[in-house]
Amino acid sequence: xxxxxxxxxxxxSWKLLESNFGKNAQKKITDYFSEDSDRVKKLSLQWESFYxxxxxxxxxxxxxxxxxxxxxxxxxxxxxxxxxxxxxxNETEKRAVLHTALRQLNPRTIMVDGQNITPKIEEVKKQxxxxxxxxxxxxxxxxxxxxxxxxxxxxxxxxxxxPAMVTEALKFYNNHLQVTFVSNVEGDHVEEEIKKxxxxxxxxxxxSKTFTTQETLSNANTIKKWFLSHAPVSAISNHxxxxxNSLEKVIEFGIASxxxxxxxxWIGGRFSLWSTGGLSICLAIGxxxxxxxxxxxxKMDEHFRTADFKENMPVILALITIWYNNFWGVETEAxxxxxxxxxxxxxxxxxAIMESNGKGVDxxxxxxxxxxxxxxxGASGTNAQHAFFQLMHQGTKMIPADFIGFAKPLNQxxxxxxxxxxxxxxQTQALMQGKSAEILREELTLQGKSHEEIEAxxxxxxxxxxxxxxxLFIEQLTPANLGSLIALYEHRIFVQGIIWNIYSYxxxxxxxxxxxxxxxxxxxxxxxxxxxxxxxxxxxxxYKKFRS
Ligand code: F6P
Numbered sequence: 001x002x003x004x005x006x007x008x009x010x011x012x013s014w015k016l017l018e019s020n021f022g023k024n025a026q027k028k029i030t031d032y033f034s035e036d037s038d039r040v041k042k043l044s045l046q047w048e049s050f051y052x053x054x055x056x057x058x059x060x061x062x063x064x065x066x067x068x069x070x071x072x073x074x075x076x077x078x079x080x081x082x083x084x085x086x087x088x089x090n091e092t093e094k095r096a097v098l099h100t101a102l103r104q105l106n107p108r109t110i111m112v113d114g115q116n117i118t119p120k121i122e123e124v125k126k127q128x129x130x131x132x133x134x135x136x137x138x139x140x141x142x143x144x145x146x147x148x149x150x151x152x153x154x155x156x157x158x159x160x161x162x163p164a165m166v167t168e169a170l171k172f173y174n175n176h177l178q179v180t181f182v183s184n185v186e187g188d189h190v191e192e193e194i195k196k197x198x199x200x201x202x203x204x205x206x207x208s209k210t211f212t213t214q215e216t217l218s219n220a221n222t223i224k225k226w227f228l229s230h231a232p233v234s235a236i237s238n239h240x241x242x243x244x245n246s247l248e249k250v251i252e253f254g255i256a257s258x259x260x261x262x263x264x265x266w267i268g269g270r271f272s273l274w275s276t277g278g279l280s281i282c283l284a285i286g287x288x289x290x291x292x293x294x295x296x297x298x299k300m301d302e303h304f305r306t307a308d309f310k311e312n313m314p315v316i317l318a319l320i321t322i323w324y325n326n327f328w329g330v331e332t333e334a335x336x337x338x339x340x341x342x343x344x345x346x347x348x349x350x351x352a353i354m355e356s357n358g359k360g361v362d363x364x365x366x367x368x369x370x371x372x373x374x375x376x377x378g379a380s381g382t383n384a385q386h387a388f389f390q391l392m393h394q395g396t397k398m399i400p401a402d403f404i405g406f407a408k409p410l411n412q413x414x415x416x417x418x419x420x421x422x423x424x425x426x427q428t429q430a431l432m433q434g435k436s437a438e439i440l441r442e443e444l445t446l447q448g449k450s451h452e453e454i455e456a457x458x459x460x461x462x463x464x465x466x467x468x469x470x471x472l473f474i475e476q477l478t479p480a481n482l483g484s485l486i487a488l489y490e491h492r493i494f495v496q497g498i499i500w501n502i503y504s505y506x507x508x509x510x511x512x513x514x515x516x517x518x519x520x521x522x523x524x525x526x527x528x529x530x531x532x533x534x535x536x537x538x539x540x541x542x543y544k545k546f547r548s
Contacts, residue, residue, distance in 0.1 A: 004075030005363045006501055008326075009370055013069035020063050021327040028466045029432050032060055045313055047303055049475035050484065052313055056432045057320055057400075057468045058328070067319035068309050070499060076315070079498045084305055086110045086117070086266070090505035091363070097505045098264075099271035099490070103298040103483070112266055128261055128276050129287035131241070135203060136175055136286055143235030144200045149178060152193060153280040154223065155207035156183040156215040157351060158269030159243075163207070163280045165348035166273055166293070169341045169482055172410045173285045181280075182223070185215040190222050199230040199239070205280050206242040209263050209272065211249035214514065220253065243276045268505050270352050271490060289479045296483025304491040314491035317402075317470060321492070322499055324400045324468070325374045334392065335378035338405035338424040341477055345404070346378035349489055356493045358509060359502040372500045381405075382423045393430060393463055400468045403428050404485070408476040427469075434465020 008014050033039050033055070043055035043064075059067075082089055086096040101110050102121060109116045134140040138147040153163055160183040167179050182193050204223055208216040227239060233254075241259045242250040250260050261276035273281060274294060282290040300314075309315045324330040335346045357373035379387060381403070392399050405424040409417040440461050444454045474481050497504030520540060523529045524547065529540055 004078065004498075004501075006074060007362070008070070008074065008499055008501060011070060011073045013066050013073050017063070017066045017070065017323075017327055020066055024058070024060065024063070027058070027060075029056055029058055029468065030465070032058075035060075045311060045316065047307075047311075047313055048299060048484065049481060050313065050488075051471075051473045052317070053471040053473070054316060054320060056428055057323075057470070058466070059320070059323060063323065064310075064316075064319075067323060068315075070322070071309050071315055071319060071495065074499045074501075076309070076495060076498050079494075080305060083494060084301070086112050090268070090503065092503050092506045092508070095505070096266040097268060097271075098266040099268065099274050100297075100301045102267070102274040103294040103301065103487075105295065105298040105302060117264070117266075124262060124276060128279060128282055129290075131261070132279070132282045132287055132290075135283055136177065140203075141238065142200045142202075143231055143238045146200050148201055148203045149176065150197050150202040151177055151179040151205060151280055151283050152197065152202060152223070153179060153181045153205050153207060154183075154216055154219050155181075155205075155277075156213060157355075158272050159207035159209065159213075159216065159277055161344070161348045161351050162270070162273030163278055165342075165344040166278065166281045166482065166486075167284045168344050169339075169477065170281070170285050170289065170293075170479055171341060172477070173289045173479060175284065175286055177283055179280050179284045182219050183215060185218050187222070190219045194223065194226055199227050202239060203283075204240045205283070206240065206250075206253075206255070207244075207263075207272075207277055207279070208242075209245045209267070209269050209277070211242070211244045211246040211253070214517070217253075224254065241279070243279055269507075270355055273486075285479065292479035293483040296478075296480030296485075297487035298483075299480070300484040300487035300491070304487070314488050315495055317488070318492040318495035318499070320400070320470065321374055321496060324398070325371050328398065329371075330374075330398050330400060331371075332375040332377060332397070332399055334384075334399050334401040335376060336381045336384055336401055336403050336427075337378075338381040338403065338420055339477060340380050340383075341410075342404065343380040346376065349378075350376045352489060353493055355507050355510070356504040357497055357500065357502060359500075359504075362501045363503060364501075368500070368502070370500070372496075372502055381427065382420065385423065385427065389427070392467065398467060400470075401428075401431070402470045402472060404472045404474070406474050406477045406481075410477060424471075428471055430463065430465070431467035431469055432465055434463035434467075435461070437462055 040053065040055045044053045083097060084100055086098050088094055088096050090097050096112050098110065101117060107118045107122065110118055135148050140148060142148060153160065160181055164181045180193055182190050206216065206220045236254055237256055237259060240255050242255045243261045243263050244250050245263045245265055247257065247260060251257060261279060263272060263276050267275045274297060278290065304312060304314045321333060335349055337345050353376045354373055359372055360368055362368050403424060405421060437458055440458055441454055474485065493504055523540055524544065529537055532540065
C-alpha cells in the first residue's frame with residue numbers, strides 16, 4: 001500500500017468542517033470583510049510573480065484551519081513525497097507519476113524500477129532540442145530541399161490539448177513555424193487541415209503514447225496517404241516524426257526509429273506536454289522558451305513540495321474547491337482567463353481535472369459516498385462576460401470561479417489593458433458585492449424614475465452577490481509563468497485526489513466508449529445487427545440509410 005487509504009468522511013477535521021459550515025452558512029463574504037480589516041492580507045499569497053487573492057470566498061480563518069487540518073489528516077505530506085520520489089501512486093496501472101521529473105530545477109536521482117531516470121530524461125530532452133533547432137534553423141529540409149514552415153500535430157486528448165493550449169498561449173513567442181493541430185476522428189477536421197498545407201514544407205508530428213488511439217491513427221493514415229499521393233515513400237523520413245512509448249507500432253506505421261522520440265510510461269497523457277509530447281510547442285517557441293516553461297513548472301513544484309500548507313498555493317486552492325464541492329454542494333467551477341492567449345486553458349483543464357478526478361470509486365475499490373471531481377468549464381474574459389456571466393451573477397447556481405489575469409500586457413497598449421484589467425477586477429467585485437434594492441432605488445430615483453417604475457423593475461435588477469471567486473494575478477504571460485500556472489493546477493488536482501482518496505492518474509472511464517464504438521463500427525457493414533439495445537440498433541439502421 002502506498003497512499004493513505006482513508007475515508008475522508010471519517011476524519012475528525014471533516015466532521016468539524018461540517019459543523020463550521022452549519023454555523024457559517026448564512027454569513028456573507030462581505031460580513032467576513034467587515035469582521036476583519038486584515039482579511040485581504042491574511043487571505044492572499046504572493047509567490048514569485050504570482051499574487052493570489054482568495055479573500056472573496058465563503059470562509060473564515062477557522063474554516064481554513066480546518067481545511068488545512070483535513071490536508072494533514074489525509075496524509076498529504078507523505079503523499080507529496082511519494083509523488084515526487086516516483087512511488088507507483090498510479091496503483092491501478094502500476095505506474096509512477098513523474099511529469100515533475102521532467103522539470104527538475106536541480107536534477108537529482110529518481111529511481112523507477114531500479115533505474116535512475118534523470119540521465120535519460122536529459123538525454124532525450126537534448127535530442128528533442130537538437131531536432132527542434134534543426135527544423136527552426138532550416139537545416140532540416142523537406143524532400144525537395146525546401147525548409148519546413150508548417151507543423152501539423154496529430155494527436156488527441158493529452159497528446160493534443162496540452163500542446164495546443166500552450167502553443168496558443170505562447171503565440172507571442174512563436175517563431176516562423178506555423179503549428180496546427182488535428183485531433184478529431186471526423187474526416188472534415190483532417191481534410192480542412194490538409195487544404196492549408198504544402199507537402200514539401202510540412203512536418204507531421206504524430207503524438208500518441210500508446211500508438212493505438214483510433215483518432216490519431218486514422219488521421220495519421222489519412223495524412224500519410226495524402227502525402228504519398230504527392231511524394232515518394234522515401235520522403236516520409238523528411239516529413240514524419242513520432243512521439244510514443246510504443247516504438248514497434250510506430251515503426252510498423254512506417255516511421256524509422258531515428259525519427260521517433262520516446263515518451264515514458266510514467267508520464268500520463270494529460271501531463272505529457274513537458275515531455276517529448278510537447279515537441280510541437282518546442283518547435284513553435286524554440287528550446288530556450290521551452291526550457292523556461294519547464295523551469296517555471298519546476299519552481300512551482302518546489303513551492304508545492306516545500307512550502308508550508310498555509311502558504312502553499314496549490315494546497316490552498318485545492319482546499320477551497322473541496323470546501324465548495326463537499327460542504328456547499330457546488331458542482332461546477334469556472335475558469336476565466338482574462339487573456340485571449342489563454343482561451344484554450346479551460347478545455348485543457350477540463351481534461352486535466354475531470355479525467356483525473358472524475359472517479360466514483362475510492363482507493364479501496366469501494367463506491368464513494370461523497371462528491372469527487374468538480375465540473376470545469378469557462379472561457380476567456382471579457383468574451384465570457386457577454387456569454388454566460390448573466391447566469392453567474394443572477395442565476396440560481398453558485399459557481400465559484402478562478403479569474404486569471406496578467407498585470408503587464410505583451411503588446412504594449414495601456415488603453416486596452418486598463419480596460420481589460422478593470423473588467424477583470426470588476427467582475428469579482430460584482431460577484432461578491434452584488435447590488436442591493438436600496439442602492440438601486442437611489443440610482444433609479446436620481447435617473448428621474450417614478451416610484452411605481454422603480455418598484456416594478458427592482459426585482460430584476462437586484463444582484464444578490466455573495467458569489468465566490470479566486471483571483472490569480474500574475475505579472476506577465478511568459479513561458480516560465482505559464483509553466484508555473486499549469487503546474488499549480490496539476491498539483492491542485494493531486495491534492496484533491498488525495499483528500500478524496502481516489503486514484504487521479506488512471507482513466508478507465510474512457511475505455512467503454514472506445515470498445516463499444518469498435519463494436520458499432522463493425523456493424524455498419526454487417527447484414528444482421530442483433531446485439532445492441534433497441535435505441536442504438538435503430539440509430540445504426542438509420543445511419544445505414546445515409547452511408548454511401
Ligand atoms: O482519452 C483517453 C486517453 O488515454 C488520454 O488520457 C490520452 O491523453 C489520450 O487518450 C491519447 O492517448 P495516446 O497518447 O495514447 O494516443
